[in-house]
Amino acid sequence: MGASQQFCTFFLDGHVFGTPVPKVQEVILHQEMTRVPLAPDVVRGLINLRGQIVSAIDLRRRLGLPERPKGQLPMNVVVRTDDGAVSLLVDEIGDVIEVEEEALERPPEILQGFPREVVSGVYKLSGRLLLALDIDRVVDLSDLKAPDGNREF
Amino acid sequence: MDEIVKDFLIESAENLDRLDQDLVKLEGAPSSTELLARIFRTIHTIKGTCGFLAFARLEKLAHAGENLLSRLRDGELTLNAEITSGLLAMVDAVRSMLAKIEASGQDGDDDYAALIAHLTQLQSGRANLPPANVSPVDVAQNADAPASGGRNEEAVVAPQAAQPRDTDAAVETIRVGVNLLDRLMNLVGELVLARNQLLQFSNTTQDAGFQAVSQRMNLIATELQEEVMKTRMQPIGNVWNKFPRMVRDVALSCGKDVRLEMEGQDTELDRTIIEAIKDPLTHLVRNSVDHGIELPEARKQAGKEASGVLKLRAFHEGGQVNIEISDDGAGLNGERIRQKAIERGLVSAQQLARMSDRDIFNLIFLPGFSTAEKITNVSGRGVGMDVVKTNVEKIGGAVDIQSTVTKGTTVKIKIPLTLAIIPALMVTSGGERFAIPQVSLLELVRLEAGEGGKGIETVHGVPVHRLRGRLLPLVYLNRELRIEHAPVKDLGTDSPTNIVVVQADGREFGLVVDEITDTEEIVVKPMGKQLKGISAYSGATIMGDGRVALILDILGLAQRAQVISEARESALAEKEKAGKRDDSQMHRQTLLLVQCGDRGRMAIPLSQVARLEEFPASAIEMAGPQEVTQYRGRIMPLIRLSPALAATGMETAAAPPEDHLQVVVYSEAGRSVGLVVDRIVDIVDETLVVQNPAERRGVLGSSVIQKRVTDLLDVPSLVRDLIPGMAESRARV
Numbered sequence: 001m002g003a004s005q006q007f008c009t010f011f012l013d014g015h016v017f018g019t020p021v022p023k024v025q026e027v028i029l030h031q032e033m034t035r036v037p038l039a040p041d042v043v044r045g046l047i048n049l050r051g052q053i054v055s056a057i058d059l060r061r062r063l064g065l066p067e068r069p070k071g072q073l074p075m076n077v078v079v080r081t082d083d084g085a086v087s088l089l090v091d092e093i094g095d096v097i098e099v100e101e102e103a104l105e106r107p108p109e110i111l112q113g114f115p116r117e118v119v120s121g122v123y124k125l126s127g128r129l130l131l132a133l134d135i136d137r138v139v140d141l142s143d144l145k146a147p148d149g150n151r152e153f
Numbered sequence: 154m155d156e157i158v159k160d161f162l163i164e165s166a167e168n169l170d171r172l173d174q175d176l177v178k179l180e181g182a183p184s185s186t187e188l189l190a191r192i193f194r195t196i197h198t199i200k201g202t203c204g205f206l207a208f209a210r211l212e213k214l215a216h217a218g219e220n221l222l223s224r225l226r227d228g229e230l231t232l233n234a235e236i237t238s239g240l241l242a243m244v245d246a247v248r249s250m251l252a253k254i255e256a257s258g259q260d261g262d263d264d265y266a267a268l269i270a271h272l273t274q275l276q277s278g279r280a281n282l283p284p285a286n287v288s289p290v291d292v293a294q295n296a297d298a299p300a301s302g303g304r305n306e307e308a309v310v311a312p313q314a315a316q317p318r319d320t321d322a323a324v325e326t327i328r329v330g331v332n333l334l335d336r337l338m339n340l341v342g343e344l345v346l347a348r349n350q351l352l353q354f355s356n357t358t359q360d361a362g363f364q365a366v367s368q369r370m371n372l373i374a375t376e377l378q379e380e381v382m383k384t385r386m387q388p389i390g391n392v393w394n395k396f397p398r399m400v401r402d403v404a405l406s407c408g409k410d411v412r413l414e415m416e417g418q419d420t421e422l423d424r425t426i427i428e429a430i431k432d433p434l435t436h437l438v439r440n441s442v443d444h445g446i447e448l449p450e451a452r453k454q455a456g457k458e459a460s461g462v463l464k465l466r467a468f469h470e471g472g473q474v475n476i477e478i479s480d481d482g483a484g485l486n487g488e489r490i491r492q493k494a495i496e497r498g499l500v501s502a503q504q505l506a507r508m509s510d511r512d513i514f515n516l517i518f519l520p521g522f523s524t525a526e527k528i529t530n531v532s533g534r535g536v537g538m539d540v541v542k543t544n545v546e547k548i549g550g551a552v553d554i555q556s557t558v559t560k561g562t563t564v565k566i567k568i569p570l571t572l573a574i575i576p577a578l579m580v581t582s583g584g585e586r587f588a589i590p591q592v593s594l595l596e597l598v599r600l601e602a603g604e605g606g607k608g609i610e611t612v613h614g615v616p617v618h619r620l621r622g623r624l625l626p627l628v629y630l631n632r633e634l635r636i637e638h639a640p641v642k643d644l645g646t647d648s649p650t651n652i653v654v655v656q657a658d659g660r661e662f663g664l665v666v667d668e669i670t671d672t673e674e675i676v677v678k679p680m681g682k683q684l685k686g687i688s689a690y691s692g693a694t695i696m697g698d699g700r701v702a703l704i705l706d707i708l709g710l711a712q713r714a715q716v717i718s719e720a721r722e723s724a725l726a727e728k729e730k731a732g733k734r735d736d737s738q739m740h741r742q743t744l745l746l747v748q749c750g751d752r753g754r755m756a757i758p759l760s761q762v763a764r765l766e767e768f769p770a771s772a773i774e775m776a777g778p779q780e781v782t783q784y785r786g787r788i789m790p791l792i793r794l795s796p797a798l799a800a801t802g803m804e805t806a807a808a809p810p811e812d813h814l815q816v817v818v819y820s821e822a823g824r825s826v827g828l829v830v831d832r833i834v835d836i837v838d839e840t841l842v843v844q845n846p847a848e849r850r851g852v853l854g855s856s857v858i859q860k861r862v863t864d865l866l867d868v869p870s871l872v873r874d875l876i877p878g879m880a881e882s883r884a885r886v
Contacts, residue, residue, distance in 0.1 A: 036703060038689055048699055051343050053701055086683070
């Protein structure tokens with residue numbers, strides 16, 4: 001039997017995504033956010049996580065998926081990064097699942113449409129695919145358009 | 154690492170810092186037995202502890218130093234520069250060995266044989282006595298006597314070899330890790346937030362008991378905050394400690410003679426700020442010695458004392474700390490700075506021409522600027538002054554430089570006391586809350602509904618407010634942050650306008666916000682790196698209701714809005730003349746400069762200007778032969794300045810077909826007349842020397858303004874001439 005890893009899974013626009021459990025600090029319900037004018041639009045705002053100020057990144061926007069339907073409140077998956085906690089906004093939280101390393105495949109061509117560099121691998125589950133996210137790349141927005149740019153709102 | 158080794162390292166590092174100072178002081182007072190005893194004791198302690206901890210190499214070196222010192226102390230040798238240098242070299246060697254111990258637990262492979270030989274040679278140089286064989290214990294006792302009650306009041310968990318200390322002091326102080334203090338500060342920050350929440354909640358209830366408790370809680374939290382803040386305060390002297398040594402070394406290496414004077418070493422600052430200003434200060438001090446103060450011969454030729462004076466001064470003022478570094482050197486060479494600035498393409502010749510001396514001097518803070526003729530190992534590498542400025546501004550401070558040729562240069566730094574908890578003004582704009590740090594705040598101005606239009610004008614397309622005669626450029630926060638989809642309220646609508654007058658980089662501007670709520674103590678928290686690039690914010694904070702609010706970075710905002718450079722333009726023109734102010738204080742007037750076609754520039758005393766307006770060309774109507782426009786529910790006659798000033802009766806070409814008219818409104822006895830000009834050029838503060846008083850109608854005479862001959866308009870007489878009866882013309886319509 002090969003090595004296995006636990007993944008925290010969540011849903012975005014019908015796709016299943018996951019990140020290794022140790023990366024996840026906590027999962028919390030929707031929080032009130034403070035908008036940050038001039039910020040890149042993937043940053044939806046700042047939340048107060050027990051006195052700590054945490055940026056909330058909308059994963060749908062980060063992955064180039066269609067906007068979340070109006071009225072559907074996102075949930076926060078708070079992940080640990082080198083730069084402190086960051087919250088990822090997802091549609092819904094899934095189970096923690098155990099995946100075998102053998103189920104891992106390179107990100108295939110079907111990933112067209114996503115920024116591929118943030119997907120570290122694809123796991124074949126029974127009946128569906130789990131896209132494993134590279135959290136450090138997800139929270140690194142330096143490749144995106146300069147936040148201070150002259151984007152019109 | 155062993156606790157005991159750690160303590161030894163900490164203690165030794167502190168002692169060595171003091172040693173540097175003491176040795177330099179000793180050079181000035183070679184016979185001070187007290188200083189000698191203290192120095193001796195420090196080295197002796199290190200030596201003794203090394204023996205105990207089995208750092209043989211370090212022990213040997215310290216021993217050589219100790220021997221030399223004992224000869225000095227016993228008066229068998231007199232201190233000279235050579236011996237001082239030798240001792241300082243020993244201190245450096247000890248320091249590097251300590252660093253090795255810290256890194257590896259061992260005192261390294263270098264046994265400093267040459268240095269030890271040198272020290273031994275120094276001590277036997279003159280009087281050929283065998284190495285001092287004073288028993289260390291005796292020495293310790295001797296040395297301790299004059300030094301007890303000395304400056305080191307911290308209790309030290311000292312290894313065996315350390316001497317007994319002043320016991321009272323030992324009881325009153327304990328050593329606490331900086332980490333612990335930082336954690337305490339964070340917790341107090343949280344407490345302050347919880348307090349704010351509690352207070353907000355208590356305002357909504359009627360329960361007297363609860364209100365009393367929360368009041369008490371409020372007081373305690375405030376006091377606790379102050380006290381914890383104090384634990385993090387350190388005297389600025391902690392940074393200055395190393396300067397005597399540094400100044401000595403730098404001065405020696407460039408053959409200069411520099412006396413360092415320090416004032417206000419006790420001025421306290423938060424330790425995070427102390428850390429942040431360490432490097433900028435070091436750089437400035439080096440710079441002053443290296444470039445500021447001249448060589449002794451040059452000084453004598455200039456009629457100054459051969460030794461230069463470098464003065465450090467620190468003091469509290471208005472919740473900020475001021476630090477001044479001044480030298481009595483040659484001063485900055487404005488001409489060279491000009492040349493360099495052009496050479497390096499930092500400014501254009503036109504910009505330069507308009508700059509005051511002060512602005513010229515401040516050019517040296519631009520990146521890539523260095524006027525040093527030769528690059529020394531000390532300074533002049535073209536990095537530095539800009540880094541100084543950036544570092545100081547990063548912590549919310551400001552740098553300014555003043556200089557007089559042959560008299561010297563003074564660099565002034567203003568920095569906040571602390572960064573962790575700051576008072577701030579809360580405002581809202583576009584439905585969002587923002588905090589404006591109190592340090593950037595000057596005043597609040599509220600223009601009531603009707604006044605909104607009256608208070609805001611446009612100069613060069615920049616909205617301005619005339620505040621006590623000065624023009625304040627305005628920045629609309631919601632526009633700058635692009636936080637409103639709906640068209641922003643236009644100039645002069647019915648709702649009141651709130652202007653927060655702030656300053657950044659020494660310039661003032663007005664921030665227009667929707668609402669000003671309250672001042673509050675806020676805890677500054679960093680934002681994630683995803684948001685670091687946005688210059689408009691310096692951080693975020695958590696409000697009483699638990700929500701996050703952004704803290705505005707006034708300097709960054711000003712730069713974004715380019716209001717500083719705009720303001721600079723007009724301020725420059727003003728300052729350019731400030732230099733000449735001494736020549737004639739009289740007849741100083743604020744003038745509006747306008748461009749009127751072929752007549753060129755004209756000046757109108759600002760006191761005669763009621764408002765500046767812009768009308769679409771379509772708003773012009775005719776009332777008989779008179780051009781008029783509707784203005785504030787009345788009919789205002791218009792005078793086109795350029796034809797009006799031409800010889801009477803002479804027909805000029807029809808008005809150029811322009812979309813918009815720039816109009817200077819003049820009011821007299823409740824009636825207004827609009828003077829149509831081509832362009833509003835500037836507003837200047839000028840000493841008027843009216844020359845060749847003219848016979849021409851409507852012109853008082855000419856004056857040189859901004860290096861150009863400019864006609865000065867006599868608006869009242871012009872208006873009386875051209876509009877014989879304003880009441881009459883109104884009646885006709």
